[in-house]
Amino acid sequence: MRVDFQQFSGFCSCGKKHEFTVKKIIIEAQATRYLKDLIHDFKWPVILCDTNTKKAAEEIMKEYFSLYEVLELPEKNLHANDQCVTIVQEKLTQEADVLIAVGSGTIHDIARYVAYERNIPFVSVPTAASVDGFVSVVAAMTWHGLKKTMPAAAPIYVLADSDIFTKAPYRLTASGISDLMGKYTALLDWKVSHIVTNEYFCSKIYDLELAALHEVESQLDGIKLQNRESTEKLMYALILSGLAMQMIGNSRPASGAEHHVSHLWEMEILNGRLDALHGEKVSIGLIMCLERYQQIRNAIKIGQCKVTAPRAFETELMQKTFGKKGLYQNILEENGQNILDSICPDELQQKLPLIYEELLKLPDAEKMRETLNKAGCVTTMAEIGLPDSLKDLTMQLCPYVRRRLTLLRLSKMLEYPDEILKINSDIPTTCQSKL
Template identity: 45%
Template sequence: MLKIVKQLQRETCDCGKEHSLTVKEILLESGAIYKLKNVLEKVEIDGNGCIVCDRNTDVAAGSAVSQVLNSEEKIVIDLPEVHADEQSTQFVFDRMGDADYLVAVGSGTIHDITRYCAHARGIPFISVPTAASVDGFVSTVCAMTFRGAKVTTPGVAPAAVVADTDIFSSAPKRLTASGVGDIIGKYTALTDWRISHLVTGEYLCEKVYGVMEKALGEAVGAVSDIARGKPAACEKLMYGLLLSGVAMQMIGNSRPASGAEHHLSHLWETAVINEPTPALHGEKVGVATALVSQVYHEIASGVSLQPVAYEPLSDREIDRVFKDTAPDIRRENGVDMLLDVDFHRIAENYEEIKALISKIPQPGEIRELLGKVGAPRTLSDIELPDAVLEDSLTYSPFIRRRLTLMRLKKLFCVVK
């Protein structure tokens, strides 16, 4: 995998950007953890290491990693509930001593806790994913919950990723299904990126876009075998998830992996228009992708577009909808970005936009893919009422200052 990434870095990219990458080594294969010492040497990390895991991931891989590294330094977070919050990070801080590096053995939550603690102490960490559940393993930021609020804080990307197929292909099916939901979300994320490039000239790297598109296709093509837990298929899923993280590093933001589908998920996570949902990140993204697909295919069903009058959200409406998070929404959006968009650029690219949308599976096809791995498919499956749909589609684009077709559609109506 790293060979493709290094090739992208070596070449003079046609996009004009010099791609940089923080992660130095990615090992994705059967028995990968038994090469941990070699990986540490390659990335020039030595000294006292400390493993971070929870009770489940300790059984899955923590003990094995400890044996490979001949390390007795292991923090098993055995709190009643393990979240990326003050309690878990303090648990690690109190026990990591003078560790020179950390080893995250787990999935998304353990990685966020570990990268937060590593960043705070100014030390590196190694990633050992135990489930192909999210695309955030190589992230440079942490998705934390502090004082009950979801926040994104600075973190550190892993110096290396050691993904052992034997381990993550044996993960609980729900976690793998969540990873499928996250990877399926790349259909709409990539489409949003391309459409924004067409309409506004937003930066887009064709090479990064191309490798992401290929990895997405390979992962989705393996869904039936992923459902059966076949290692080679699960490896394709992990490849796609890791590549998503790498692409975000190379572009410098989450654009290659996050679009309207993630905005819906983030809105639900803030619980301002809904009660909190226990769904995993990828579960929410999968359900959201089907909803976005439906909207986008409706946009593509017309013969032309007509402009409509657009008014930015008023302060009163922002306060009413986003409640305690309203100040964050104002800071995030600043001056409404739609005010700078030329409707005629959308209209003149309508046929190309329709062609891009045609590559997104229909909502029924997306739900069928999710169903194959036992993932949630509908709002009710993630314990959200259908009544939140309209507000979800209306207000989710304002969660991030990022142009998506979901946001652009506020400027036009479709002529059938």
């Protein structure tokens, strides 16, 4: 499958001209056979991989592993962080003029950051359909302990070889499903922010992503059976999500409150190191956010959702938690001026029916949990070794990890009765009033 992304480029009804740096995306069996011709003009290609991803791709890419210089990172302690970037910067020869990232999310984040720093292009060879970041223009890094989105290079080519990624350990593929399903709340957060603050919004990208989400949802049985065609569809949707970020220039269409949950846990403020993949944390974040958003929807439905005056930063709590690791100041810097300050409570109250309309488009939390479980995805905190007791604090703190308006952040301005908090499934229509 060749991704004809030029159909998305050019002037759009959103008022923006969407542009890409990626020149070609191929998702098919033996996609890597095109590599040699594509990078023909480069003098010193270097393959960046780790022990596991080398093993996964070695046989199919045998020729390239003997032809090009290989920089293999040990899989132990491999993270997209400042330490690993330093290792690559030190080991990477000055002559290198193109990087070939053979791996999943972590290898890609390191490659795209180093390529940006060196001002050289990189080629993406994903070894698993595990994340949506392959064509992203930003790298999700942990920098001196703080989760950061760093400027980075997007690949010039993506060669997604289904002979490689369909055979990836299923845990990685399941993680990709979860990362993708997380777009439900990410897209909701984007739309809500557009409604409330008039933030830039592109309905074309929103529709494209939603359609890809639905398509993958219909393919989950096939993906679980490691069916090639179904897994290629998952890869396509993940790459599309990355393209959406490229079209907009930031991660807004792909990352909302569900990702903030994951980022908070990655900062290890409330918890110790977790042996969990990105998508697994997003998966749990998604379910938690869907439950909360459903409660807000129910409260609006029965006319029991009240907007209060803007909430100031919860400084005492932030100091006590982020401060423990010396990150309080960084968090304040990240947040800058409190985004809730600019929101007029009266206007927000008037906009609740519009938010309600958007909330109706979300999948039911319980149904999503079943869908994810059936697809072999993680859905509970216990599965990644986190106690349930951290749930409330996670939801309270995670909106501060990024200066990005989400409904979860906005809910700090919303008041609804406690009993609504306990309603997880839809409430009977007999409770309807006021709306």
